[in-house]
């Protein structure tokens with residue numbers, strides 16, 4: 001269970017997160033949506049202590065994160081960076097295997113995991129020895145997802161992980177991930193600005209605007225409409241899409 | 252010419268080996284200091300300005316001066332450890348060269364390492380934190396590997412500088428390829444100079460190319476990169492091992508260390524001393540090309556065993572005297588005071604003087620009606636004075652100015668060789684000549700008499716270090732030289748080394764000199 005209590009964060013007087021209270025029970029798939037600059041990335045980074053909040057506490061399974069060694073905390077949480085953040089001097093296999101390596105897992109075991117994860121993210125095994133600079137943007141995102149899963153974390157945080165993929169493989173990878181999430185009983189938090197994607201993946205959607213949580217509910221309920229016009233505007237796109245698809249199919 | 256080249260190349264293995272040892276260890280020390288400091292400054296921004304400021308400041312000190320400055324510093328330190336720990340160390344040669352060169356190499360290393368670390372994409376560093384690396388792991392696994400190519404470029408710059416600057420360690424008593432350059436310039440042995448310059452240039456190029464290979468290897472990661480890096484490092488190790496191999500042949504230890512300052516007469520007398528000692532079956536080592544102030548201090552500290560200096564130089568520079576009680580009195584007081592002060596033995600005068608004297612071309616002097624220093628006073632403001640590198644900062648110059656009211660229109664400093672050339676070429680009208688110099692007669696110069704006795708006498712005297720004071724082998728070998736070499740004999744020997752044609756080496760000149768004063772070979 002991830003718990004944020006009265007979490008605030010600001011940069012020189014400009015506040016980015018305002019008094020965030022959020023509880024994510026174990027096993028849930030929560031998608032954070034919001035316009036750009038809403039504070040999604042900042043919120044995600046406070047969970048694995050990449051960012052220290054100015055006020056409030058973050059706790060995982062009842063233990064405050066500031067009481068845990070940051071590197072130990074981060075090894076137990078998978079994280080996919082918005083800008084991918086692969087190590088340019090390491091091969092695909094080395095990138096994927098980095099956290100297991102830090103945990104002292106032996107090389108044979110790491111190699112086995114790398115092989116399995118490449119299959120999971122639908123990358124050919126032949127890519128294992130390539131450098132990130134020799135991959136396409138979409139392939140790099142898949143590697144980043146594989147890296148986040150390599151140390152078998154219980155919690156996975158993903159910041160716009162499928163942005164650079166084409167729509168078909170994006171849907172496929174998202175589906176595969178969703179299956180994995182259910183299968184392994186992960187707790188997942190995914191950030192996206194694509195509300196359609198949020199609707200397809202989430203158990204629960206949290207909408208962030210100007211550093212505040214302005215809506216929090218199951219996708220179906222949020223599609224019905226919301227009192228906050230910012231939320232409504234955000235969900236307009238999937239609603240219109242749905243209407244149009246029904247019209248076209250009916251005609 | 253062919254013989255000169257062969258003679259020069261015979262000395263190459265030893266000089267090259269020392270040059271490589273010195274450069275490699277200075278570079279290693281500089282890396283060992285700079286890399287951690289740069290990493291520290293990367294983590295603590297406040298350190299960056301003082302570090303870069305300090306290393307830039309060091310760069311502005313001319314390297315020759317920096318090397319020379321370390322000698323008195325270490326000498327003081329050695330004296331301190333001697334009194335406190337009853338154990339001193341040699342402040343001459345290797346140690347001051349090592350420290351000065353390391354300090355000199357730090358700027359490119361610090362600057363490149365800091366720039367390389369600063370240039371790493373912040374997203375990659377955040378990713379390193381995100382996957383659970385500690386600060387140390389981040390440095391080892393991400394920051395240093397990514398910074399390595401740029402750091403390596405800094406190592407290349409530093410290594411080329413260091414190999415070049417290491418030639419300047421000669422005047423503080425460290426054998427290096429600079430030995431060719433310093434003595435070659437003195438004796439106008441251009442073959443020596445070229446051998447020294449070419450050897451250090453080739454060494455710098457080879458090392459630079461091998462390091463470039465390592466750098467490319469670091470840049471291109473993956474298997475090919477690692478192979479390239481390994482190849483480069485392997486070749487470097489082979490070069491290092493080859494260069495050092497002459498030193499593995501055990502050197503004869505416990506020999507007498509003979510010093511010389513940077514001019515022909517000194518080289519000849521050092522060779523003569525060496526020949527006498529070798530004839531007595533003693534081992535000798537030579538430290539030629541020492542700075543004037545370095546030589547006496549090195550002898551007093553025991554880093555040298557024997558060398559020839561001049562009474563007037565010791566009188567003014569070591570004892571700080573400005574009076575001139577006359578030749579005999581100076582020698583007598585000098586002998587007593589150096590013994591009492593530093594334990595240095597003045598074995599005795601060789602018989603000739605190598606006095607500082609002002610000299611002019613004979614026909615210029617005639618045209619201007621100048622016969623002595625007194626006549627110079629009036630015309631000096633319209634004349635150009637060419638001095639050697641030290642005369643105008645010596646007390647003799649001050650007393651000369653006071654005694655004759657000398658004010659020259661212009662003063663220029665030259666290496667002694669070029670000073671004579673300047674007089675010949677008309678770029679100087681009056682120069683500081685040396686009375687035992689063969690070029691005075693050869694160039695038909697007039698040495699201006701000093702009727703007011705402003706310049707002290709300059710008897711060449713053999714000095715012996717405190718620890719060899721009672722050494723009968725040394726005294727037995729050098730005793731026969733005392734009082735035997737007159738000015739004419741010395742001038743002839745000097746000229747045979749300095750002249751343009753038919754040059755002989757200082758060692759050959761020393762043998763002929765020995766023959767002419769009736770010493771058995």
Ligand SMILES: Nc1ncnc2c1ncn2[C@@H]1O[C@H](COP(=O)(O)OP(=O)(O)O)[C@@H](O)[C@H]1O
Pocket residue numbers: 011016034035036037038039040041042043
């Ligand atoms: N290190 C920082 N310094 C100053 N402002 C920042 C910093 N990081 C983020 N911000 C600001 O905080 C706000 C929220 O950023 P972010 O969480 O990245 O938004 P999102 O991921 O929702 O697009 C933005 O206005 C951004 O400019």
Ligand SMILES: [Mg+2]
Pocket residue numbers: 040041042082159
């Ligand atoms: Mg973001």
